[in-house]
Structures are given as structure tokens and as C-alpha cells.
Amino acid sequence: MSSDAALLEEIGQDYKYGFHDGEEKYVYKSSKGLTREIVETISKQKNEPAWMLERRLEALDIFNSKPMPEWGSDLSEIDFSDIHYFMKANEGVEKSWDDVPEYIKKTFDRLGIPEAERKFLAGVSAQYDSEVVYHSIREDLEKLGVIFLDMDSGLKEYPEIVQKYFGTIIPSADNKFAALNTAVWSGGSFIVVPAGVKVEIPLQAYFRINAQNMGQFERTLIIAQPGSSVHYIEGCTAPIYASDSLHSAVVELIAEEGSTIRYTTIQNWSNNVFNLVTKRAYAYKNATVEWIDGNLGSKITMKYPAVHLMEEGARGEVLSIAYAGKGQHQDAGAKMVHLAPNTASTVLSKSISRDGGRTSYRGLVKVAPDAHNVKVNVRCDALLLDDKSRSDTYPYMEIDNKDVQVGHEATVSKIGDEQLFYLMSRGLSENDAIAMIVNGFFEPFIKELPMEYAVELNRLIQLEMEGSIG
Amino acid sequence: MSETPLLVIKNLHASVDGKPILRGLDLTVNRGEIHALMGPNGSGKSTLSNVICGHPNYEISEGEIHFLGQNINEMEADERAKLGIFLAFQYPTSIPGVTLANFLLASVKAIRGADNVKLLAFRKELIAQMQELGINQDFAKRYVNEGFSGGEKKRCEILQMAMLKPSLAILDETDSGLDIDALRIVSDGVNRLTTPEMGVLVITHYQRLLNHIKPHKVHVLVHGRIVQSGGPEVALQLEEKGYDELLKAHGLEPAGV
Numbered sequence: 103m104s105s106d107a108a109l110l111e112e113i114g115q116d117y118k119y120g121f122h123d124g125e126e127k128y129v130y131k132s133s134k135g136l137t138r139e140i141v142e143t144i145s146k147q148k149n150e151p152a153w154m155l156e157r158r159l160e161a162l163d164i165f166n167s168k169p170m171p172e173w174g175s176d177l178s179e180i181d182f183s184d185i186h187y188f189m190k191a192n193e194g195v196e197k198s199w200d201d202v203p204e205y206i207k208k209t210f211d212r213l214g215i216p217e218a219e220r221k222f223l224a225g226v227s228a229q230y231d232s233e234v235v236y237h238s239i240r241e242d243l244e245k246l247g248v249i250f251l252d253m254d255s256g257l258k259e260y261p262e263i264v265q266k267y268f269g270t271i272i273p274s275a276d277n278k279f280a281a282l283n284t285a286v287w288s289g290g291s292f293i294v295v296p297a298g299v300k301v302e303i304p305l306q307a308y309f310r311i312n313a314q315n316m317g318q319f320e321r322t323l324i325i326a327q328p329g330s331s332v333h334y335i336e337g338c339t340a341p342i343y344a345s346d347s348l349h350s351a352v353v354e355l356i357a358e359e360g361s362t363i364r365y366t367t368i369q370n371w372s373n374n375v376f377n378l379v380t381k382r383a384y385a386y387k388n389a390t391v392e393w394i395d396g397n398l399g400s401k402i403t404m405k406y407p408a409v410h411l412m413e414e415g416a417r418g419e420v421l422s423i424a425y426a427g428k429g430q431h432q433d434a435g436a437k438m439v440h441l442a443p444n445t446a447s448t449v450l451s452k453s454i455s456r457d458g459g460r461t462s463y464r465g466l467v468k469v470a471p472d473a474h475n476v477k478v479n480v481r482c483d484a485l486l487l488d489d490k491s492r493s494d495t496y497p498y499m500e501i502d503n504k505d506v507q508v509g510h511e512a513t514v515s516k517i518g519d520e521q522l523f524y525l526m527s528r529g530l531s532e533n534d535a536i537a538m539i540v541n542g543f544f545e546p547f548i549k550e551l552p553m554e555y556a557v558e559l560n561r562l563i564q565l566e567m568e569g570s571i572g
Numbered sequence: 573m574s575e576t577p578l579l580v581i582k583n584l585h586a587s588v589d590g591k592p593i594l595r596g597l598d599l600t601v602n603r604g605e606i607h608a609l610m611g612p613n614g615s616g617k618s619t620l621s622n623v624i625c626g627h628p629n630y631e632i633s634e635g636e637i638h639f640l641g642q643n644i645n646e647m648e649a650d651e652r653a654k655l656g657i658f659l660a661f662q663y664p665t666s667i668p669g670v671t672l673a674n675f676l677l678a679s680v681k682a683i684r685g686a687d688n689v690k691l692l693a694f695r696k697e698l699i700a701q702m703q704e705l706g707i708n709q710d711f712a713k714r715y716v717n718e719g720f721s722g723g724e725k726k727r728c729e730i731l732q733m734a735m736l737k738p739s740l741a742i743l744d745e746t747d748s749g750l751d752i753d754a755l756r757i758v759s760d761g762v763n764r765l766t767t768p769e770m771g772v773l774v775i776t777h778y779q780r781l782l783n784h785i786k787p788h789k790v791h792v793l794v795h796g797r798i799v800q801s802g803g804p805e806v807a808l809q810l811e812e813k814g815y816d817e818l819l820k821a822h823g824l825e826p827a828g829v
Contacts, residue, residue: 518665519628520665521667522628523622523625523649524661524665524667525667525675526649526653527625527626527649527658527659528653528682528732528736529654529679529682529683530678530679531682534678538670538675539667541670542668542669542715543668544669
């Protein structure tokens with residue numbers, strides 16, 4: 103009978119978003135490498151205020167002075183001099199789909215973006231390499247005062263808000279890649295939800311890397327004013343190239359009193375993308391921040407969405423899945439920093455490794471000395487599909503208050519022979535049986551997604567298991 | 573009219589982890605027949621059901637299993653299921669995160685072919701079968717066997733049998749862990765589902781299940797071989813005398829000594 107090993111050999115690498123658009127009609131394309139001149143050019147191209155250029159240049163110095171992180175994944179293969187830091191495909195952001203250049207439209211059509219917008223989204227942003235090429239928001243939300251722009255437009259139209267908050271949650275000096283992003287950022291989303299406004303259906307941004315050796319550095323800032331709520335979804339894909347691309351985003355969330363932000367990521371990068379992202383939220387009094395983080399694809403991902411629970415009654419949640427196949431390392435996790443009493447956080451991390459892939463859970467729970475009556479619950483489950491794959495857990499706890507309830511549970515299991523036999527005895531092929539077990543394992547994550555995404559994710563998992571359809 | 577028997581097992585030797593369990597077993601089940609297989613603990617009853625269904629951990633070292641005239645020794649479990657072999661497990665495993673409804677839909681599609689399954693008809697059929705077996709409809713949304721009681725698991729096994737409509741149903745100690753009421757519901761279910769085209773192999777320790785599911789033939793398995801076959805009276809004799817005498821006659825220590 104065929105063993106798991108034989109089965110796994112049959113499973114090819116499949117990635118249906120691996121196409122690239124050959125036309126390469128860039129309005130502007132920086133030469134490879136990162137210099138002061140390139141940073142100045144980006145700022146000039148964007149017609150930015152002087153203070154932003156200063157922030158960029160200051161961040162560039164920080165980036166150059168900081169060593170590469172020596173923990174987590176092996177990043178030694180990243181060659182910063184072999185990357186294009188800025189590529190502009192189109193002049194300006196189109197509000198009508200018809201005005202988007204044909205070849206870009208084709209790409210997003212293949213990714214199903216306009217269709218999704220028609221069906222179930224309140225607003226859409228589509229970023230192609232460095233800049234957002236299409237943007238729309240439903241009129242009723244605009245009338246309620248909801249701001250949903252690409253970050254470049256946000257800076258132009260609301261410079262005072264951007265200046266007030268930009269880099270306050272994640273300063274340039276936070277880490278090398280936050281500094282890099284600050285120096286060369288381009289695109290991303292800028293969202294402000296006015297007090298009391300509930301955005302019932304999701305806003306979505308779609309990030310597409312198209313060019314080879316591309317660096318994508320989007321910058322997102324979301325502010326939920328008191329009593330408001332918003333659900334933001336981002337999706338990411340890239341073509342398959344022989345050389346690597348770099349995606350290094352910075353996402354800052356501010357959840358003011360009594361507001362709720364849910365930030366959902368369905369990352370599905372091709373396996374030649376280094377994905378090094380800093381995501382952090384400040385949750386104020388009675389506010390809730392939820393990171394729903396799906397990590398498929400990429401060569402290496404290092405990402406630890408964080409919630410700082412700033413004031414009483416704040417809640418933080420991270421619900422993440424990671425899938426690592428051949429040659430992939432998903433180093434993902436969560437950070438919960440309790441700075442106020444009566445705050446609560448939950449982390450549920452589920453990971454699957456297959457075909458020599460590696461997943462790591464790396465998490466930090468910090469409770470400040472005066473943060474009493476804090477509740478923390480962390481759970482990490484890892485499922486290994488074969489003997490050559492790997493999973494590790496690195497939970498860090500810094501708890502400086504005695505009045506804290508902390509629950510931590512970690513499990514690692516191998517896919518069970520009995521489960522496989524049970525499903526196969528009901529007619530399911532071995533691949534379908536594995537896919538069903540994997541889907542079930544991810545179910546706590548999948549059920550948090552809007553239905554369309556849940557269906558899509560189930561399908562992606564199925565594809566990862568089968569690896570045949572083009 | 574003579575027709576191809578459903579199941580023919582010839583001189584079957586099988587082992588698990590290199591340890592021989594079945595040592596030359598012969599068994600034939602025809603359509604329309606209900607066979608009971610009895611035997612003490614460790615005699616190889618569950619091994620036989622696993623081997624017939626293609627469990628990858630069991631190795632056939634000698635002998636043949638034919639289903640509808642076809643040698644199935646080398647077939648994967650899913651291929652055997654598609655031929656019409658069904659096993660109601662003694663200890664059904666749980667599949668966290670997978671609802672019973674989704675699991676059954678995938679199975680029914682696999683067995684009948686995806687094009688032959690219409691969602692609405694499937695749902696109607698599922699609800700009807702659940703009602704027949706006294707299973708609350710909420711179970712369709714629960715994860716397969718997760719947190720189910722022993723009786724609920726067994727009922728769900730019979731529900732699967734009802735939906736998959738096998739030609740050969742093997743019930744592996746389906747009576748274990750059931751109280752009298754659950755036993756009646758489960759065996760009524762099996763009786764209702766058993767058609768003249770089907771064969772049933774009931775594996776059990778005790779006579780009591782055979783009061784509800786009436787076998788045509790009863791076999792006694794000892795130390796990996798069938799040592800006695802006959803009509804329903806064999807089960808009654810066993811109930812009266814126990815297995816000790818049989819074990820001794822085959823040079824084995826009686827259970828519990």
C-alpha cells in the first residue's frame with residue numbers, strides 16, 4: 103500500500119497565481135539597490151511634504167545601521183542590492199475599473215478582484231507592485247465619512263492625520279524591516295472610520311507583486327474612532343520567478359475607545375517571496391482588535407501581529423494558520439502586551455508542515471506590573487504530515503503582575519493512520535482524506551472568514567494537496 | 573441460479589507489526605446472507621475486518637480475498653469502499669473540524685460519483701435516515717465523532733451504512749458499549765437496511781446482538797482460524813458453554829485465567 107512518502111512524491115508544487123504579466127510598461131522603475139537618491143526620488147515622484155522625506159531619510163540611516171536579525175529564519179539570502187525598491191505601473195489611482203490599463207486589469211481579472219467587489223465588498227484597493235492602481239468605496243460609506251484611500255492619496259488629502267499617527271505605533275527604530283519600509287514605503291491603505299460608524303461588510307486591499315526582484319513596501323494605517331467598527335481584508339499573491347522578491351509591510355492600527363477592528367490576511371505568496379512584515383495595534387478602553395492571519399506560500403515569513411492593550415477593558419485576539427511546504431519556513435506568531443488592568447487576550451495558532459517544510463510559533467505575552475486582573479489564553483497546535491517536516495514553539499512570557507490568569511497549551515501531532523483509514527474506508531482517496539483532515543484542522547480559522555474566503559481557502563488547501571491543476 | 577459469491581476468503585494469513593494474527597482463514601459470504609463471526613478476545617476478529625477493508629498496517633502474507641470474483645488483496649481502502657465494502661468500526665475515530673454532513677457528502681460523492689449526487693436530494697435523504705435512526709439533526713453540524721457517546725458513534729456508523737448502501741457490510745462489535753435501547757435501535761437499523769442483494773458480516777462477542785440480527789450462519793474464530801461453523805444454534809451453544817472448552821480443544825489458555 104502506498105505510504106505517505108510515496109503520496110507526497112506525487113504531489114507537485116502548484117501555484118495558480120504564478121503567472122506574470124510580460125508587458126512591463128512601468129511609468130517609473132528605480133534601478134536596483136537602495137541609496138539616498140532612490141529614497142529622494144520616491145518622495146519626489148510622490149510630491150510629498152518635506153517632513154515625510156525627512157522621515158524616510160532618517161529611517162534609511164536606521165536601516166543601514168541595524169544588523170540583520172539573527173533569530174527566527176535564515177535571512178542571509180536576501181540581497182538588498184538586487185532589489186528594485188520602487189516601480190510605478192500607472193500614473194495615479196483610477197476610480198473606475200475601465201480606466202485601469204488593460205494589462206493590469208487582466209491580471210486582477212484573473213485574480214477575481216472586480217468580481218469579488220461586485221459581490222460582497224464595501225470597498226476595494228488594488229496595488230500592483232509599488233502603487234495602488236485602482237480604488238473604490240461604496241457611496242453610502244463615503245457619505246458616512248468613512249475614509250478608505252491608498253496611503254499615498256491619504257497623505258495628500260489628510261496630511262495632518264497622517265503626520266499625527268504615522269510611525270507612532272511602529273517607529274522606524276522598531277526593527278530593521280520597519281526602518282526599511284519607512285524609508286521606501288509606497289502604497290498600502292489609509293482608513294479612518296468616524297465615531298459610531300459600523301462598516302458592516304469588509305473593505306479589501308489586494309496586493310500583487312508583478313515584477314521580478316521586486317520589493318513591495320506597502321504602509322497601512324487604520325484608525326477606528328470611538329464606538330466604530332471595521333473589517334479589513336488583505337490578499338497577496340506574486341508570480342513565480344527564479345529569483346527572490348521582498349515584501350516588507352508595516353501595518354499600524356489604532357482602535358479608540360469601544361471600537362472594533364478586525365484585520366484579516368490571506369497571504370498566498372509564491373515560494374520566492376521573503377515576507378517580513380510588522381503589524382501592531384493599540385487598543386484603547388474597551389476596544390477590540392482581532393488579527394485573523396492566514397499564512398500560505400512565501401519562502402520565508404516572519405510575522406508576529408501584536409496588540410498593545412493600552413487601557414482597561416481592551417481585548418486582543420490573534421487567530422492564525424500557517425502552512426509550510428517544501429523549502430518554506432513560516433515563522434509566525436503573536437505578541438500581546440498588557441499595559442492596563444482588566445484586559446484580555448487570546449491567541450490560537452494552527453500550523454501544518456509537509457514535505458520538509460518548517461513552521462514555528464513565536465509568541466510574546468507581556469503583562470506590565472500594574473496590569474492586574476489580566477486574562478491570557480495561548481494555544482498552538484501543530485500538525486506534521488510526514489517525518490521530514492518540522493515544527494517548533496517559542497513562547498515567551500514576561501509577566502510582572504501576580505493577579506493574572508495565563509493559559510498556555512501547545513500540541514504537536516502527526517496525521518493519524520486511523521483517521522486516514524477511516525476516511526478512505528468511506529471511499530475518499532488518500533489525498534482527499536488528507537485534505538479533509540487538514541481542512542478540519544484549520545476549521546477554527548476558516549469559520550472566522552467571510553464565506554467567499556472560506557470557500558477559496560478550502561480550495562487552496564485542496565490544491566496544495568493535489569498539486570495538479572493549472 | 574448460481575451467482576458469484578460476494579466475498580470469498582481463502583487460506584488467509586495476515587499479520588500486524590510482524591505478528592501473525594490470521595492463520596489460514598476461509599470464509600464465503602453470498603448475497604442475501606447474514607453471517608456472524610464470534611470468538612474470544614485476541615482471536616483475530618477485528619484484524620479480519622481491517623484486512624478485508626484494506627487497512628495499510630495489516631499485511632497479507634498468504635491467501636486471497638475475492639470480492640465479486642475479483643482479487644482485492646492489493647487494493648487501497650478507498651477502492652474497496654467503491655466496490656461496495658463497508659465497515660462499521662468498533663472504535664470510530666474522530667475527525668476534528670469536519671462536520672458529519674460534509675464528511676457524508678464527500679463519502680457519498682466518492683462512492684456514487686460526484687455527478688450522481690444532487691445536494692437537495694442528498695440533504696433530504698440524510699435527514700430521513702437520521703430520523704430513522706433517532707439521530708438529532710444537529711449532529712449533521714457536529715464534527716465527526718467528536719464528543720459523541722459510545723451509542724452515538726455506533727448510530728452514526730449505521731447512518732453511514734445507510735447513506736453508502738454497501739453490498740457487504742461488516743459490523744465490528746457494533747453492540748459493544750450499547751445499552752438495550754441503543755442496541756435495539758442499531759439492530760433495527762441494520763435489519764431495515766439489509767436487502768436480499770447484500771451480505772452482512774456481524775462480528776460480535778455475545779449472543780445478545782444475534783437476538784436482534786438473525787444470522788444464517790455462525791462461525792467461531794479461535795487463534796486466527798475458523799474452528800466451527802453452523803447455524804444460529806452455534807451461537808446459543810457458545811452462550812451457554814463459553815469459549816473455554818473451544819480454547820482448550822485448540823491447546824490455548826482459557827481467557828481470564
